[in-house]
Amino acid sequence: MLEISNRTNLLEQKSYKYSLQDIAEPNLQRDIYTEGAVPKVSFNHRRVPLNMPEEIWITDTSLRDGQQSVEPYTVDQIVKIYKLLNKLGGPYGIIRQTEFFIYSKKDRQAVERCMELDLKFPEITTWIRASKEDFRLARDMGIRETGILVSCSDYHIFKKMKMTRKQVVDHYLATVCEAFEAGIVPRCHLEDITRADFYGFVVPFVNELQKLSRQAGIPVKIRACDTMGYGVPYTEAALPRSVAGIIYGLQHYSDVPSELLEWHGHNDFYKSVANASTAWLYGASAVNCSLLGIGERTGNIPLEAMVFEYASLRGSLDGMDPTVITEISEFFQKEVGYSVPDMTPFVGRNFNVTRAGIHADGLMKDKEIYTIFDTEKLLNRPATVQLGKASGLAGIAYWINQNYRLPESQKLDKRDPLVVALKTWIDKEYEDGRQTVLSNKELESKIAELAPDRF
Numbered sequence: 001m002l003e004i005s006n007r008t009n010l011l012e013q014k015s016y017k018y019s020l021q022d023i024a025e026p027n028l029q030r031d032i033y034t035e036g037a038v039p040k041v042s043f044n045h046r047r048v049p050l051n052m053p054e055e056i057w058i059t060d061t062s063l064r065d066g067q068q069s070v071e072p073y074t075v076d077q078i079v080k081i082y083k084l085l086n087k088l089g090g091p092y093g094i095i096r097q098t099e100f101f102i103y104s105k106k107d108r109q110a111v112e113r114c115m116e117l118d119l120k121f122p123e124i125t126t127w128i129r130a131s132k133e134d135f136r137l138a139r140d141m142g143i144r145e146t147g148i149l150v151s152c153s154d155y156h157i158f159k160k161m162k163m164t165r166k167q168v169v170d171h172y173l174a175t176v177c178e179a180f181e182a183g184i185v186p187r188c189h190l191e192d193i194t195r196a197d198f199y200g201f202v203v204p205f206v207n208e209l210q211k212l213s214r215q216a217g218i219p220v221k222i223r224a225c226d227t228m229g230y231g232v233p234y235t236e237a238a239l240p241r242s243v244a245g246i247i248y249g250l251q252h253y254s255d256v257p258s259e260l261l262e263w264h265g266h267n268d269f270y271k272s273v274a275n276a277s278t279a280w281l282y283g284a285s286a287v288n289c290s291l292l293g294i295g296e297r298t299g300n301i302p303l304e305a306m307v308f309e310y311a312s313l314r315g316s317l318d319g320m321d322p323t324v325i326t327e328i329s330e331f332f333q334k335e336v337g338y339s340v341p342d343m344t345p346f347v348g349r350n351f352n353v354t355r356a357g358i359h360a361d362g363l364m365k366d367k368e369i370y371t372i373f374d375t376e377k378l379l380n381r382p383a384t385v386q387l388g389k390a391s392g393l394a395g396i397a398y399w400i401n402q403n404y405r406l407p408e409s410q411k412l413d414k415r416d417p418l419v420v421a422l423k424t425w426i427d428k429e430y431e432d433g434r435q436t437v438l439s440n441k442e443l444e445s446k447i448a449e450l451a452p453d454r455f
Contacts, residue, residue, distance in 0.1 A: 007051075007251070016253055018207070021200035022166040026154030029195060029240065039230055044238040048248035051283040052313075053258035058306050059288045060085055060098035061264070063110075064127045064147075065300055066290035067101070070338060077336060078110040079117075081291070084328050086119045090319030093121030094310060095303070096286065099147055102126050102137060111141060125187065130175040135182035145185040147223070148175060152202050153192035169205050173212060180216040187221040189264070194230035198239045198249060206254040221260045222250060223288060226275060229268030229298065233278040243275045247282040262286035267298040276301045277309050291328055292340060292347060304328070304346050323380040349440065352383045388437040389430045396422055400447070403440065404455045418451050425450075 003014045032040050062081060067073055073081065082098065089095030100114075101107040114124055127147040128134035138146050150172045151157065157168050172188075179186040188209060196202050206222060213220040224246055231243045239245045243263070250256045263279030263286070265272045276287040293302035304325045311317045329347040332338040342350040352375045367374075367383045376382040384402040385395055393414035400419065401411045412419055425446055426438065447455070 018199045018203045018253060020165060020169060020204040021197065022164055023200070024164075026158035027197050027200070028154060029197075032241070033195060039241075041232050041234065041241060042238040043234070043236050045236045046238075046245075047236055048244050048282060050281055051248070051251070051258075052281055053283060053285045055259070056280050056285050056287075056310065056314075057094050057096040058089070058303060058310070059096055059262060059286050060122055060290065060303060061288050061300060062098065062291040062294065062303070064099040064101060065296065066294040069295050069299075070336070072106075073110075073336065075106060075110045075113060079113050080331065080335070081328075082114045082119075082122075083117070084324055084331065085122050085291075086117075088307070088321055088324040088328070089121050090317070090321060092319045093123075094307075094318055094320050095122050097125050097145070098122040099125045099127045102128060102134070102141065102143075108141065111143075115142065127189075130178075132178050132182075135179050135184055139182045139184055143184070145187055145221070146179065147187045147189050148172075148179065149191055150175075150188045150205075151191040152205065153195040154197065154201075155195055156192055157201075165201055169208065172205070173208055176209060176212055176220065177216075180212070180218050183218075185219055185221065187223055187262075189223045189225050191225045192227040193224045193246060194226045194228065194240050196240055198246070199253075203249060203253045206250060206256065210254060210256070219260055221262065222254075222256050223262040223264050224250065224279070224284070226263070226265040229266040229271065231265060231271060231275040233271065233274045243278040244282040247279055247284050251283050258283050258285040260285075262288055264288040265301050266296060267293060267300070272299070272301040273305045273309065276306055277313070280309075280313065292332060292338070292344075294338070302345075308346070322378045326380045346379060350386075352381060354383070354385050386437045387426060387443060389426075389434075391423075391426060393419055393423055396426070399443070403443075418447065418454070421450050422446065 001014045002011045004010070005012045032042060034040070063073070063078055085095050085098055100111050102111055111124060124143065125145040125147065126138050126143050128138055130148050135146070151161065157163055157165055161168055163171070176186050176188070190202065193202060209220045230241050232241045233243055235244070237245070239249070247261065247263070250261060251258070261284040263276055263284045265275045276289070279287055287301060287306055289303035289306050290300035291303050293299035307320055307322055307325065325346055329340055333340055340347050342348045345351050352371055354370050371383040382402050385399055387396060387399050397412045397414045397416065397419045406412070429438070
């Protein structure tokens with residue numbers, strides 16, 4: 001049968017109606033996920049069209065998936081993180097939603113404190129156990145939307161849940177009906193979608209969700225979860241690992257509109273950011289992220305990375321304030337006690353530090369030569385240099401001024417006694433055979449010794 005597509009306005013075949021394949025044994029896709037081997041990437045040479053939605057945005061899981069990977073945050077820390085997300089996301093809510101637990105008294109207290117702030121963005125949503133009691137609890141707290149785990153690979157269905165595909169679909173649909181009864185928008189987290197039987201389970205299951213949604217008059221959100229980081233952004237890659245193929249299939253065969261489609265990824269194969277951008281490009285409006293990438297195993301999609309991906313793809317930050325990213329990094333390190341690796345893009349201590357002497361010389365002449373963008377303007381993080389054997393008085397003064405973020409009135413020049421004394425010590429280090437550059441920690445320790453309490 002031919003129908004006019006409301007997305008492309010073209011006649012398209014609508015005869016591809018996939019039915020649930022209720023198989024007796026799990027399909028573990030061993031040709032791709034071979035035990036004892038690196039997972040393989042297969043290609044089918046089928047291209048799907050780019051389909052960037054009119055609106056794209058970021059959702060946050062720092063207080064749910066992220067919090068599962070660190071010591072639990074205090075209520076005050078949760079409130080602070082929520083405020084920082086609001087500040088970073090700007091007045092147009094590019095950071096659209098965040099999700100909370102509500103299991104414990106402390107969880108609910110944190111939600112209530114955040115709700116009292118009466119901030120429009122990010123919208124407060126929850127992630128709950130699939131029970132009538134939890135749905136009612138979310139409703140009674142004034143929560144409009146909640147996440148529900150609906151694992152979709154046979155690894156989970158057969159091995160973890162010990163069910164058949166038909167049994168698990170019936171279980172999931174009954175749970176979604178309970179959400180509808182409570183007047184809650186269900187956000188279905190399709191866990192492990194990159195190992196799932198896409199046409200034999202995912203599409204027919206989502207089609208059933210769509211039917212229930214139409215009957216209830218309440219939308220169902222679909223979160224495609226790349227739980228193990230197996231997704232790939234490559235053109236013409238085959239399912240189940242093709243991010244573009246997953247997004248296209250959910251839209252084309254299950255009629256999921258962009259605004260109800262979300263991507264959630266992990267970084268096990270260093271692809272979380274590329275995969276999230278691919279999801280945007282091929283039709284998902286939302287990508288689900290965590291501040292600093294904190295999350296299970298290798299972490300989630302770093303939210304701060306997607307702020308800059310958004311700006312790159314849209315040509316504008318649309319009201320987001322990226323200087324808050326530095327504020328967030330400092331908060332996590334000083335108040336939460338989280339250690340950010342020095343080389344981490346945008347937030348690590350050394351991400352815009354130049355070590356090579358010839359590079360440092362270029363940086364001092366014109367910072368644009370060796371910086372990715374104006375990091376001082378966009379991140380409140382001026383580019384700096386790493387001191388070493390060839391560092392002169394001017395370079396040492398530059399490092400001190402930048403490292404301690406001294407205002408113009410307090411900046412040191414190369415004649416300052418501290419600068420001269422530090423150069424004397426550095427020269428002696430290399431005269432005694434040192435070959436490596438000096439670490440920030442070493443320099444700060446020596447400065448504390450030469451000029452106690454100055455900074």
